[in-house]
Amino acid sequence: SQAPLRVPITLPNGFTYEQPTGLFINGEFVASKQKKTFDVINPSNEEKITTVYKAMEDDVDEAVAAAKKAFETKWSIVEPEVRAKALFNLADLVEKHQETLAAIESMDNGKSLFCARGDVALVSKYLRSCGGWADKIYGNVIDTGKNHFTYSIKEPLGVCGQIIPWNFPLLMWSWKIGPALATGNTVVLKPAETTPLSALFASQLCQEAGIPAGVVNILPGSGRVVGERLSAHPDVKKIAFTGSTATGRHIMKVAADTVKKVTLELGGKSPNIVFADADLDKAVKNIAFGIFYNSGEVCCAGSRIYIQDTVYEEVLQKLKDYTESLKVGDPFDEEVFQGAQTSDKQLHKILDYVDVAKSEGARLVTGGARHGSKGYFVKPTVFADVKEDMRIVKEEVFGPIVTVSKFSTVDEVIAMANDSQYGLAAGIHTNDINKAVDVSKRVKAGTVWINTYNNFHQNVPFGGFGQSGIGREMGEAALSNYTQTKSVRIAIDKPIR
Numbered sequence: 001s002q003a004p005l006r007v008p009i010t011l012p013n014g015f016t017y018e019q020p021t022g023l024f025i026n027g028e029f030v031a032s033k034q035k036k037t038f039d040v041i042n043p044s045n046e047e048k049i050t051t052v053y054k055a056m057e058d059d060v061d062e063a064v065a066a067a068k069k070a071f072e073t074k075w076s077i078v079e080p081e082v083r084a085k086a087l088f089n090l091a092d093l094v095e096k097h098q099e100t101l102a103a104i105e106s107m108d109n110g111k112s113l114f115c116a117r118g119d120v121a122l123v124s125k126y127l128r129s130c131g132g133w134a135d136k137i138y139g140n141v142i143d144t145g146k147n148h149f150t151y152s153i154k155e156p157l158g159v160c161g162q163i164i165p166w167n168f169p170l171l172m173w174s175w176k177i178g179p180a181l182a183t184g185n186t187v188v189l190k191p192a193e194t195t196p197l198s199a200l201f202a203s204q205l206c207q208e209a210g211i212p213a214g215v216v217n218i219l220p221g222s223g224r225v226v227g228e229r230l231s232a233h234p235d236v237k238k239i240a241f242t243g244s245t246a247t248g249r250h251i252m253k254v255a256a257d258t259v260k261k262v263t264l265e266l267g268g269k270s271p272n273i274v275f276a277d278a279d280l281d282k283a284v285k286n287i288a289f290g291i292f293y294n295s296g297e298v299c300c301a302g303s304r305i306y307i308q309d310t311v312y313e314e315v316l317q318k319l320k321d322y323t324e325s326l327k328v329g330d331p332f333d334e335e336v337f338q339g340a341q342t343s344d345k346q347l348h349k350i351l352d353y354v355d356v357a358k359s360e361g362a363r364l365v366t367g368g369a370r371h372g373s374k375g376y377f378v379k380p381t382v383f384a385d386v387k388e389d390m391r392i393v394k395e396e397v398f399g400p401i402v403t404v405s406k407f408s409t410v411d412e413v414i415a416m417a418n419d420s421q422y423g424l425a426a427g428i429h430t431n432d433i434n435k436a437v438d439v440s441k442r443v444k445a446g447t448v449w450i451n452t453y454n455n456f457h458q459n460v461p462f463g464g465f466g467q468s469g470i471g472r473e474m475g476e477a478a479l480s481n482y483t484q485t486k487s488v489r490i491a492i493d494k495p496i497r
């Protein structure tokens with residue numbers, strides 16, 4: 001018997017809603033052709049939430065064909081104002097359903113409701129911002145002399161394949177579809193295997209928003225099947241990916257065969273620097289927020305803390321106390337700051353890194369163990385007195401584990417901060433504006449936060465230096481990832497003068 005395409009789900013907060021469980025192709029939820037399914041697990045109690053259809057290569061081909069048709073016959077040729085209005089409507093609908101979406105996200109990913117609500121708020125702001133850009137895609141007129149009239153315009157690319165991770169499932173859905181749709185592209189998006197629910201729920205709002213069938217298609221499925229097929233498909237003109245650097249590197253190679261445009265938002269090992277002249281209490285809150293927010297499952301997490309030697313022990317003690325005051329547990333508990341890790345795989349990856357750090361000789365200050373026995377919870381963990389060549393300092397853990405190192409001079413901390421293959425973000429805590437600006441110029445990172453951390457805005461570009469990625473999300477910069485320039489020269493046979 002066939003699995004249903006919608007199921008009623010009672011959320012942990014007691015609220016019931018209808019969850020679509022099919023593939024979203026051409027405006028409809030459908031079963032996968034081969035009728036394959038997979039289970040979605042709630043990471044905070046390890047119980048099955050529901051079963052979702054799993055896309056295979058033939059489903060990808062169908063979704064790409066639908067997206068291609070929608071691109072050619074509808075979305076790329078409508079007036080830009082129509083695209084703007086649809087994105088405004090979608091932003092309004094996300095707002096209308098914000099509590100349901102936040103609860104779905106907490107249940108599916110394990111993140112605290114506090115974090116999920118922050119995600120959903122940014123989703124609607126960002127979609128609205130993209131709507132605002134839709135009718136402001138300008139070209140140029142180029143002065144090439146009296147015998148020609150020359151201009152350039154920006155055109156959409158076509159069908160975009162979008163592959164997103166599990167740490168911010170709904171936010172990444174919006175960061176991907178927003179700029180693609182604003183500029184007239186259509187999309188086939190693959191959510192991560194472990195967290196498909198919010199993207200499926202939100203995509204059903206597209207029709208009500210006035211986005212035609214086929215413009216947005218969602219294919220839950222594996223990276224190896226759906227992700228590979230999207231990256232190789234000749235009718236997919238661009239791949240936008242967020243996830244690990246290893247997978248990003250692989251996607252680039254696969255996409256090279258058809259010379260697709262590729263944008264990548266990858267991993268990080270971002271430094272967070274505390275100078276002795278900072279407001280130390282505020283700095284401690286920021287560095288804790290920088291690593292423990294979203295259970296540490298943040299690409300730009302400030303996972304390497306550098307404290308100036310004269311305040312090292314004092315800040316470390318404050319960090320220990322503050323970390324131990326953070327409430328960990330049930331994501332639906334309004335007091336909880338840190339929920340569950342997203343999967344059994346991540347839980348064990350993180351616990352393995354605790355063992356690695358201990359065996360390398362790092363000093364465990366707090367945490368370093370599982371929290372509770374059911375659900376994938378990890379205690380917020382601080383390791384001090386690390387050496388810069390330790391694996392725990394070099395490798396991305398993607399969990400609530402931070403290392404603390406000591407420095408004495410600006411030059412020394414710049415060298416330590418920049419000693420990484422990554423370059424996603426950096427934090428600087430100081431009350432000296434000259435030092436703040438100087439250090440911000442010298443750190444190699446796509447985003448620098450001064451006296452704050454993990455602080456996003458829908459109009460501020462975000463993306464990586466080095467092996468942290470290619471291209472930028474959000475702001476005007478995100479739009480240029482989704483257009484190509486066409487130059488037009490008109491010969492003027494008889495110039496008037």
Ligand SMILES: NC(=O)c1ccc[n+]([C@@H]2O[C@H](COP(=O)([O-])OP(=O)(O)OC[C@H]3O[C@@H](n4cnc5c(N)ncnc54)[C@H](O)[C@@H]3O)[C@@H](O)[C@H]2O)c1
Pocket residue numbers: 163164165166167190191192193221222223224226227228231242243244245247248250251265266267268298299349396397398
């Ligand atoms: N930068 C980020 O935002 C981010 C997000 C998630 C994970 N990570 C890092 O990656 C580590 C591993 O997590 P993961 O295995 O889920 O990440 P991943 O990069 O493998 O997965 C991210 C997305 O890519 C897809 N994918 C996997 N293999 C693919 C392939 N061959 N072709 C196309 N798509 C493919 C996945 O299905 C998922 O949708 C984490 O521990 C963390 O360090 C980083």
